[in-house]
Amino acid sequence: MPESKLYPLSKAVAKWIPDGASVVSCTALETCIPFAAGHEIIRQKKKDLTLIGPISDILFDQLVGAECVKMIQAAWVGNVITGLGYNYQKAVENRRIVVEHHSNFTISLALKAASMGVPFLPTRTGLGSDLFHFNPGLKTVTCPFTGHTLAAVAAITPDVALIHVQRADAMGNAHLWGSLGITREACLASRIVILTAEEIVQTEIILTDPNRVIFPGFLVTAVCHAPWGAYPSPVPGYYNRDHDYFLEYQQSSKSPENFHKWLLRHVMKVSDREKFMEQIVGNSKMADLTIKKPSFTEPVNYGY
Amino acid sequence: MDTDTREYNFAQLMVAAAAREIQNGEIIFVGMRLPLLGFLLAKSLHAPDAVGIYELGIVRDRVAPVPILTMGDLPNLYQAAWLADTADAMSLLQQGRVDVSFLGGAQVDRFGNLNTTLIGDWNGSISSLPGSGGACDLASLAQRHILVMAHEERRFVERVDYITSPGYGDGPGWRQRVGLPRGGPSTVITTLGIFHFDPVDCQMVLTSVHPGVTVKMVQDHTGWPLKIANPVQITPPPTLSELDMLAQFDPKGFWTGGPAR
Numbered sequence: 343m344p345e346s347k348l349y350p351l352s353k354a355v356a357k358w359i360p361d362g363a364s365v366v367s368c369t370a371l372e373t374c375i376p377f378a379a380g381h382e383i384i385r386q387k388k389k390d391l392t393l394i395g396p397i398s399d400i401l402f403d404q405l406v407g408a409e410c411v412k413m414i415q416a417a418w419v420g421n422v423i424t425g426l427g428y429n430y431q432k433a434v435e436n437r438r439i440v441v442e443h444h445s446n447f448t449i450s451l452a453l454k455a456a457s458m459g460v461p462f463l464p465t466r467t468g469l470g471s472d473l474f475h476f477n478p479g480l481k482t483v484t485c486p487f488t489g490h491t492l493a494a495v496a497a498i499t500p501d502v503a504l505i506h507v508q509r510a511d512a513m514g515n516a517h518l519w520g521s522l523g524i525t526r527e528a529c530l531a532s533r534i535v536i537l538t539a540e541e542i543v544q545t546e547i548i549l550t551d552p553n554r555v556i557f558p559g560f561l562v563t564a565v566c567h568a569p570w571g572a573y574p575s576p577v578p579g580y581y582n583r584d585h586d587y588f589l590e591y592q593q594s595s596k597s598p599e600n601f602h603k604w605l606l607r608h609v610m611k612v613s614d615r616e617k618f619m620e621q622i623v624g625n626s627k628m629a630d631l632t633i634k635k636p637s638f639t640e641p642v643n644y645g646y
Numbered sequence: 647m648d649t650d651t652r653e654y655n656f657a658q659l660m661v662a663a664a665a666r667e668i669q670n671g672e673i674i675f676v677g678m679r680l681p682l683l684g685f686l687l688a689k690s691l692h693a694p695d696a697v698g699i700y701e702l703g704i705v706r707d708r709v710a711p712v713p714i715l716t717m718g719d720l721p722n723l724y725q726a727a728w729l730a731d732t733a734d735a736m737s738l739l740q741q742g743r744v745d746v747s748f749l750g751g752a753q754v755d756r757f758g759n760l761n762t763t764l765i766g767d768w769n770g771s772i773s774s775l776p777g778s779g780g781a782c783d784l785a786s787l788a789q790r791h792i793l794v795m796a797h798e799e800r801r802f803v804e805r806v807d808y809i810t811s812p813g814y815g816d817g818p819g820w821r822q823r824v825g826l827p828r829g830g831p832s833t834v835i836t837t838l839g840i841f842h843f844d845p846v847d848c849q850m851v852l853t854s855v856h857p858g859v860t861v862k863m864v865q866d867h868t869g870w871p872l873k874i875a876n877p878v879q880i881t882p883p884p885t886l887s888e889l890d891m892l893a894q895f896d897p898k899g900f901w902t903g904g905p906a907r
Binding site: 370371372373396397416417418419420422423425426427430431434435443444445446447448450451454465466467468469470471472473475476482490491492493519520521522523524525526527575576578582583585633635637 | 678700701702703704715716717718719720723724725726729730731732733736739740763764768771772773774775776777778779780781782783786787808809810811812815820821824825826827900
């Protein structure tokens with residue numbers, strides 16, 4: 343029997359995310375954003391992180407505001423339904439963080455290159471754009487076959503992938519469903535994969551549906567049980583997006599003073615996610631967000 | 647099409663105009679915000695066979711069963727035609743299989759180059775914006791793309807400070823020269839009017855003003871001497887059926903609320 347990889351989230355973050363680590367997260371773009379893990383990083387006052395992601399929603403903005411970040415390699419940092427991320431905006435304007443500009447496609451290709459073990463991948467996106475002036479990992483090359491100009495996207499190998507999934511076993515075998523974003527290549531590219539999961543289940547449950555496993559369990563370093571771990575983002579099969587939270591965050595992140603208050607109340611003064619859901623979010627909100635109209639798949643047969 | 651009119655606002659007019667750009671059967675790469683509604687509107691009215699692709703890795707050929715605010719809302723995943731990777735959606739785009747994509751922006755210039763990254767001098771004082779997301783990919787790789795944005799003088803500038811999403815660069819031949827495989831902006835829909843691009847010099851041309859807007863008002867809010875079609879059309883206002891349908895998709899008016907114009 344292989345050893346269990348189950349850890350409390352605080353231990354996993356302490357052990358595998360040192361100051362200065364590069365961390366890919368928010369990989370499903372809008373769903374399954376690992377807020378529980380991100381807030382634990384803030385509580386542990388990690389410094390000088392490099393954050394890697396596609397559109398990253400407000401978690402990157404929160405980590406920047408909490409001064410955990412020195413560099414960002416991402417396509418977009420803001421608040422999906424309202425636009426600007428104010429902490430990110432101030433940090434860029436004051437040149438407190440370095441940003442390498444990507445598009446959603448180029449960040450996917452950078453991770454895919456690493457996941458394939460090649461130094462770069464070619465693409466036809468972004469040619470002529472100024473992304474090339476703000477990203478040393480984008481260059482133009484000549485296709486050896488056609489002579490056409492192509493963009494080359496340099497591989498990115500993150501130290502850590504921080505991924506939220508619906509369910510996992512104690513060995514790191516996991517099911518993730520919904521739209522997957524860049525999750526697959528992010529996990530395959532990273533040196534360490536930390537999963538937070540809505541549910542910890544028996545291995546036999548994961549084994550019933552191997553196509554739902556998007557990266558093999560042997561790549562996973564740690565599994566952390568984190569119910570509501572992606573709130574306020576949605577998790578297919580578990581809960582909907584809390585739009586109000588994103589709208590309120592826009593207001594509470596506009597000024598540094600208000601953001602500081604927000605940070606104390608929502609992150610620093612709560613011990614963990616369970617307390618956060620109980621004290622800050624509350625039962626009636628959680629009931630509002632649960633899945634009201636379940637939709638199950640027709641079973642498929644993997645027998646022999 | 648019904649011709650009775652009802653009060654409406656600019657957001658509703660822009661969404662209706664965006665929807666009318668979609669032909670039945672086309673493959674659409676759907677951007678955030680107003681384009682989200684433009685696709686739903688077209689799909690429900692004149693383009694029932696249109697297919698929507700979303701950068702999260704979603705393909706839909708049915709309208710979501712209940713209103714959504716953003717493409718990652720779970721109703722937009724329910725009974726999707728395909729749930730996959732972002733790279734899968736982008737690969738369809740890169741192959742040339744997407745007819746039209748929609749994007750919004752902060753700053754645009756006469757050649758339709760779009761900036762959503764930073765305003766100001768690169769080495770001096772800047773205002774930072776959220777960045778590309780998928781916009782750069784949508785503008786690089788679709789057969790054509792459509793811009794939907796507010797029309798203000800600070801947004802309509804002679805030359806954008808940063809090209810996030812390439813238009814026609816500095817003019818004819820630029821896209822081919824830099825290696826882009828196809829495409830370019832076909833239409834710009836703003837709060838004041840609608841623009842197309844001159845096939846010869848690749849410059850934006852004002853082709854339609856919204857009801858109550860004059861050509862002079864558009865020029866006054868544009869940072870370069872505009873090319874103007876002769877004659878300039880008046881944008882048809884949203885029809886009753888378009889407004890009714892929009893009210894279903896955006897019942898609280900999150901995207902299309904605001905006072906009537």
